[in-house]
Amino acid sequence: MIPEEQQDQAALYALGLLEPREATEFEAAMTSNPELRQLANELQEAAATLALSSPTQVPPPALRQRLMRELAVEGKARWWQSQVSWVSWGIAAGLALLCGLLFLGRGKLAKTAADLEQRIAASEQRIATLTSERDRATETAAENRQRAEAAQLQLAQLNEERDALARKITQLEERDAASRVEAAKLTADRDALQQRIAELERKAPLTSIQVATLTSKMSAAPEAKVTIAWDGARQEGILKTSDVPPTGRDRDYQLWIVDPRYKDPVSAGVFSVTQGGRTEIVFRPKLRIASAKAFAVSLERKGGVSKAEGPIVFAGP
Amino acid sequence: MGEQSPQQKADVEMITAAARGDHSAFAALYDRLGSPLYSLAYRMLGDAAEVQDAMQDVFLEIWRRAANYDAGQSSVFTWAVLLTRSRVIDRLRARGRRSHLLEVSRQENEVLFPGVASTSGSGADIVSINEEAARVRSLVGELPVEQRQAVELAFFSALTHQEIAEQLRQPLGTIKARIRRGLMKLREQIR
Numbered sequence: 001m002i003p004e005e006q007q008d009q010a011a012l013y014a015l016g017l018l019e020p021r022e023a024t025e026f027e028a029a030m031t032s033n034p035e036l037r038q039l040a041n042e043l044q045e046a047a048a049t050l051a052l053s054s055p056t057q058v059p060p061p062a063l064r065q066r067l068m069r070e071l072a073v074e075g076k077a078r079w080w081q082s083q084v085s086w087v088s089w090g091i092a093a094g095l096a097l098l099c100g101l102l103f104l105g106r107g108k109l110a111k112t113a114a115d116l117e118q119r120i121a122a123s124e125q126r127i128a129t130l131t132s133e134r135d136r137a138t139e140t141a142a143e144n145r146q147r148a149e150a151a152q153l154q155l156a157q158l159n160e161e162r163d164a165l166a167r168k169i170t171q172l173e174e175r176d177a178a179s180r181v182e183a184a185k186l187t188a189d190r191d192a193l194q195q196r197i198a199e200l201e202r203k204a205p206l207t208s209i210q211v212a213t214l215t216s217k218m219s220a221a222p223e224a225k226v227t228i229a230w231d232g233a234r235q236e237g238i239l240k241t242s243d244v245p246p247t248g249r250d251r252d253y254q255l256w257i258v259d260p261r262y263k264d265p266v267s268a269g270v271f272s273v274t275q276g277g278r279t280e281i282v283f284r285p286k287l288r289i290a291s292a293k294a295f296a297v298s299l300e301r302k303g304g305v306s307k308a309e310g311p312i313v314f315a316g317p
Numbered sequence: 318m319g320e321q322s323p324q325q326k327a328d329v330e331m332i333t334a335a336a337r338g339d340h341s342a343f344a345a346l347y348d349r350l351g352s353p354l355y356s357l358a359y360r361m362l363g364d365a366a367e368v369q370d371a372m373q374d375v376f377l378e379i380w381r382r383a384a385n386y387d388a389g390q391s392s393v394f395t396w397a398v399l400l401t402r403s404r405v406i407d408r409l410r411a412r413g414r415r416s417h418l419l420e421v422s423r424q425e426n427e428v429l430f431p432g433v434a435s436t437s438g439s440g441a442d443i444v445s446i447n448e449e450a451a452r453v454r455s456l457v458g459e460l461p462v463e464q465r466q467a468v469e470l471a472f473f474s475a476l477t478h479q480e481i482a483e484q485l486r487q488p489l490g491t492i493k494a495r496i497r498r499g500l501m502k503l504r505e506q507i508r
Contacts, residue, residue, distance in 0.1 A: 004497075007497050007501070008493045008494065008496075008497045010497075011493070011496050011497040011500045011501070012478060012493065012496065014500060015471045015472055015496065015500075016399070016402070016403065016406075017471060017477060017478050017496075041390060041391060042504050043500050043501070043504055044391055044395055044399065045391060045392060045395050045504070045507070046500050046501075046503040046504035046507060047399075047468075047472055047500060047503075048391075048392075048394060048395035048398035048399060049453050049456075049503065049507055050453070050457065050468065050469070050472045050473075050503075051353050051354070051356070051357040051398045051401075051402070052353055052356075052449055052450040052453040052454070053450070053453050053454045053457045053469075054353075054356040054357050054359070054360040054450075054473075055356065055359075055360065056352065056356050056447060056450055057352065057355050057356040057359045058351075058352050058355070059351045059352065059355040059369070059372060060369070063351075063355075063369050063372060063373065064344070064347060064348075064351065066373060067347065067372075067373055067376050067377070068340065068344060070373065070377060071340055071343065071377075071380060072340075074377070074380075
């Protein structure tokens with residue numbers, strides 16, 4: 001029966017918790033007490049099973065590959081060491097033989113000694129060569145490992161760049177598609193306007209038709225446009241809008257024609273836009289216009305005003 | 318060592334072959350022991366990158382010292398676990414992670430049985446290890462709480478038994494007795 005105090009020692013020994021001096025004393029006690037040794041061994045086995053109570057983790061596959069690579073490098077190094085070791089033994093044997101021969105007769109064996117010295121020198125040379133080759137092999141392996149790691153890193157970067165470019169291409173394709181739609185819309189507008197001009201031309205001489213494109217002064221809608229075709233002979237025109245923002249319930253856009261004959265611009269009526277910023281109206285100014293030098297659109301209260309009060313939101317040509 | 322199980326015999330064959338320089342035998346041994354040793358190191362170090370470095374060192378040491386393994390002293394599993402634990406403790410001490418250890422051990426006191434992490438491994442070795450791990454968790458769970466606490470702190474931290482006594486605010490003799498009783502009970506259960 002093992003005393004309780006020794007059982008405590010055995011448990012602490014199994015867990016590596018004894019101080020070095022205590023551990024040495026305990027190991028000495030075990031040599032003369034097989035029962036105590038068996039207890040310590042069994043407690044070590046029990047302690048080791050605690051490792052299995054840890055939450056299970058699976059090592060990454062790269063760790064196994066790295067380890068096996070390391071083993072391959074170490075295997076080569078071992079081989080070189082074994083070669084060097086054999087050569088060393090060869091030298092020792094050569095020296096022993098030399099000593100024996102010298103003992104038997106130094107005079108006669110002088111030539112043999114010289115030969116052996118040459119062989120020793122050659123062996124030493126061989127050792128130096130093998131050592132150098134071993135060092136080179138180790139260095140090469142380390143360099144190859146570094147290169148492989150660098151290549152993997154570069155590959156990862158390239159993959160990231162490729163993904164970023166693919167995202168950019170998708171964005172550009174989307175923008176391109178939107179631009180095509182916009183271009184088609186503008187082309188349709190232009191065609192419609194040309195058609196109307198053609199109609200007007202049929203009704204009146206072309207020389208009396210004046211076309212003006214009014215550009216937006218609104219920072220919130222820089223793409224908005226108002227196009228006007230003015231027939232001075234008939235004293236009427238067509239106004240067409242695109243992408244013009246709605247005015248809200250209590251306001252209207254009001255068209256003005258600048259004629260040098262009048263001190264103030266002449267009102268040509270009010271208009272509002274539908275959803276999508278489009279509208280098309282036929283307008284007639286309040287006064288006869290002799291020369292339409294410019295057109296402007298202001299934002300006014302509902303129904304319009306006799307003299308412009310609100311901000312000018314479009315002007316041209 | 319008592320009579321060896323078939324798995325223990327297979328382990329001895331693998332390490333004997335590895336001692337002769339057989340790489341494939343060593344790879345098989347890695348497949349068998351990799352997950353439990355990695356799990357142990359991860360629980361003690363808590364940092365994946367450091368655990369990988371530690372495991373590389375441990376397995377290289379197993380490879381180099383395979384010829385020194387004595388089947389009469391312990392099973393291959395026990396030998397490898399104690400080697401891993403020893404190297405991990407060296408790392409913790411060398412890197413001045415004492416405060417980390419104390420924190421980890423405190424956390425372990427609060428959660429004595431953390432949940433089992435999901436694994437992505439497969440194969441007979443992992444299945445076998447998982448079954449064995451479940452059995453061990455169940456056996457450890459059957460220990461009285463105070464014994465389990467003392468044994469787990471003693472095994473998973475780099476604390477001395479005096480430090481364990483201080484942390485659990487118990488006399489040193491009580492801690493020694495709890496460790497002894499806990500380990501003895503575990504030994505009886507796994508027999």
